[in-house]
Amino acid sequence: MRRTLPLTLILSLLLAGLLSACSTGSVIPAHSGPRIVAAESFLADIAQNIAGDHLQIDTLIPVGSDPHAYELTPRDAAKLADADLLLINGAGFESWLIPSLDTLPGTVTVVEVSHGVPFSASRPGDPHFWLDPISVIQYANNIRDAFIAFDPQNAADYEENARRYTLSLQDLDTWVHQQVESIPVQDRLLLTNHESLGYYADRYGFTVIGTILESQSTGSAPSAEHLVQLVELIRSSHARAIFLETGANPNLAQTLSDETGIRVITDLQTHSVTPADGVAPTYLKMIEWNTLMIVKALKK
Ligand SMILES: [Zn+2]
Numbered sequence: 121m122r123r124t125l126p127l128t129l130i131l132s133l134l135l136a137g138l139l140s141a142c143s144t145g146s147v148i149p150a151h152s153g154p155r156i157v158a159a160e161s162f163l164a165d166i167a168q169n170i171a172g173d174h175l176q177i178d179t180l181i182p183v184g185s186d187p188h189a190y191e192l193t194p195r196d197a198a199k200l201a202d203a204d205l206l207l208i209n210g211a212g213f214e215s216w217l218i219p220s221l222d223t224l225p226g227t228v229t230v231v232e233v234s235h236g237v238p239f240s241a242s243r244p245g246d247p248h249f250w251l252d253p254i255s256v257i258q259y260a261n262n263i264r265d266a267f268i269a270f271d272p273q274n275a276a277d278y279e280e281n282a283r284r285y286t287l288s289l290q291d292l293d294t295w296v297h298q299q300v301e302s303i304p305v306q307d308r309l310l311l312t313n314h315e316s317l318g319y320y321a322d323r324y325g326f327t328v329i330g331t332i333l334e335s336q337s338t339g340s341a342p343s344a345e346h347l348v349q350l351v352e353l354i355r356s357s358h359a360r361a362i363f364l365e366t367g368a369n370p371n372l373a374q375t376l377s378d379e380t381g382i383r384v385i386t387d388l389q390t391h392s393v394t395p396a397d398g399v400a401p402t403y404l405k406m407i408e409w410n411t412l413m414i415v416k417a418l419k420k
Pocket of ligand 1 (some may be wrong): 188248314315317336337338391
């Protein structure tokens with residue numbers, strides 16, 4: 121005779137099914153395949169381009185959050201411990217993550233995707249390599265090599281995807297150079313919130329004349345003396361705009377603007393992609409958007 125399950129057990133099984141269905145995509149992915157996690161959304165996008173259909177890349181830091189000051193949630197910690205590959209920018213960028221890396225199980229392979237990109241002599245310790253698309257070619261190569269080591273069966277596809285993505289990066293680089301040509305050389309001045317656009321500036325012939333925050337991170341408030349110096353600098357350099365990344369506190373920039381009349385551009389996408397319906401849902405679009413905003417603000 122067939123045994124029937126008690127109603128309470130059936131209900132709890134149904135509920136468990138519902139709950140796991142609801143959690144798909146928002147908490148820990150319900151898929152049973154390899155788990156690849158990228159710390160930042162722009163790294164996840166770059167990596168997905170290399171992975172193609174073979175691997176699904178998950179993002180740790182939610183879109184729009186500041187990766188300098190991120191705090192891991194218990195869910196994040198579980199996601200990390202469960203990962204096969206964890207892709208980070210490295211070069212000291214994810215300082216909040218370093219203590220957790222030591223506690224990860226031996227099954228998690230951590231890949232520092234900026235490995236091999238040198239600090240510029242004039243920018244020691246500046247980890248914002250990705251804002252120079254030519255440096256991202258090295259990111260793509262490191263991600264390709266990590267995927268090949270992890271999944272050698274699909275090596276040829278990872279090679280091909282990385283090759284194609286490199287061409288996209290080179291095309292983007294050419295396009296940015298062309299856009300920047302419309303800005304008079306003496307007007308190619310960047311004043312930013314924190315020291316983030318240095319490598320972009322070096323590649324495309326801008327000068328970063330100053331930063332509101334006195335560091336390469338976003339943590340500390342500037343001194344009154346520093347702000348007075350910035351006012352002087354804006355007046356003497358004739359800089360035309362202050363560029364803030366999305367999420368940056370605009371109050372200090374607004375104070376400088378009130379004092380000097382300089383424009384404030386508030387929505388550069390430097391540390392995160394936007395949601396799919398936003399202005400920069402991919403890494404390539406981030407650089408494109410930032411370039412359009414900078415050119416628009418600095419063009420005569
Ligand atoms: Zn930054």
